[in-house]
Amino acid sequence: MNNDHVSINRGVWNDDAANWVAVGKRLWSLATPEWGNWGIPDEDLNLLPKNMADMDAIELGCGTGYVSGWMARRGARVTGVDISGEQLATARALAAEHGADITFIEGNAEATGLPDAAFDFAVSEYGASIWCPPDKWLQEAWRLLRPGGRLVFLGNHPLSLICSPVDGSPANRTLHRPYNGMWGADWTKVEFEPTGVCFNLTISSWMDLFTETGFDIAKYQELYAPEWASGTRAAIPADWAKYYPVEQVWHLKRQG
Template sequence: MPRHAQRNREAWTAANAAYTDAEARSKWSQTEIRWGVWGVPEAQLRALPDVRGLDVIELGCGTAYFGAWFKRGGARRVVGVDVTPAQLETARRCDAEFGLGLELIEANAERVPLADAQFDLAFSEYGASIWCDPDLWIPEAARLLRDGGELTFMRNSTISTVCAPDTGRVDRQLHRPQRDLRRIEWTDDSSVEFHQPAGDMLRLLRANGFEVLDLIEVYAPDDARDHPYYDTVPVEWARSWPAEEIWRARLRPVPRHSTERAAALH
């Protein structure tokens, strides 16, 4: 396992003990899909396809509450992949209680132990989308998708990342150059994040056979309050600038044996 994956597993083991384990059941109990730190409704953002009858994989699923929402929404199969055993234990406990039948796999989303072309939707909300190397997990998502399948992922926006100091909260100053965002090692915890700017991400998606369908910038709602745990971005800041963004892309229907697809995946 790469060192950054080991470090992120350590960080999320601690986060699960501090917050996500206790919060998981409440998330699993909700019937409406809500995105990001401020829980913006999917009905407002319209970032996902109709999941009825789809095979879905979540890359970096954490406690897998999005998987629960997909299953309730009619997905045929939902697989969650995560590198942190503690979060998967929480997810399995919730799945046993709610009886939704998720498949949960302990693995690095940069190298998933599943066959090619198994899924219609690959998804990540602050999972692989920021904790895995995009040069590895984006090709892996392409490999796992059937032709015409969709990739949807949420991550921090570029503007919020350049306005984030090494310690403390996001503010109105630029604290780091945009060209150095690809890999960030914070000084206040052990985690490693990846934040490719939008242009680089666009080119990476295209190189791996994806057509970009949408880029949704997510602001804090007017009635939002600072998050009790994920408090890096002040809600007042996020009402003026997008703290989060959702990418939606579709895998172009190129024959698997074609030189274009082979070049994109290697």
């Protein structure tokens, strides 16, 4: 594991921010949220509460802030945290364009510095959920939530990682990495599309960590590419993702 993941990932997202502006604009403008690489409608997954009026919500690793925008539209008081100042510049511009009153904070989702028990709901879609060590960001999410508060996060399914070649080329039907002892992957020096340092765990290790941290599991979802899908997204071919889960969603509740 690369211990300098924070500065590496900050640099990756600052350098790549311009390439996410158009995506951010499209997602901010959606009438109904869509999730993950294949844009699965929220009515099929229910990641966000339908009515978030009077809720304090936080997005951990918000990027261009579209999930924060969706929550604000549903009535929540929203805080978005991200390590990339360049991504947050886009988020603030799009929030202003859409008239969304959201507090955006440049900071590390592993240690936000925000008050204890300040939020009713926390969410991460490809933010802290994959770019931060799970034990660190989950402990912070637990601290930020009020007792009974909910955390929902979406990220790569562990199977998509072990089926991804070590050179960064698209996933295939061969196992390229051990499942036992999985921690994630360092993509900084791969041959194809180098990025940063991402994190993942085996399913049983996720479950053990939730228990240790103080979360109950309310629901678990495995996401596939829809039948209409074609091509490759984020190094995952649609033909692979129709047969094997490409993403996972955990719905958790803070104990006590």
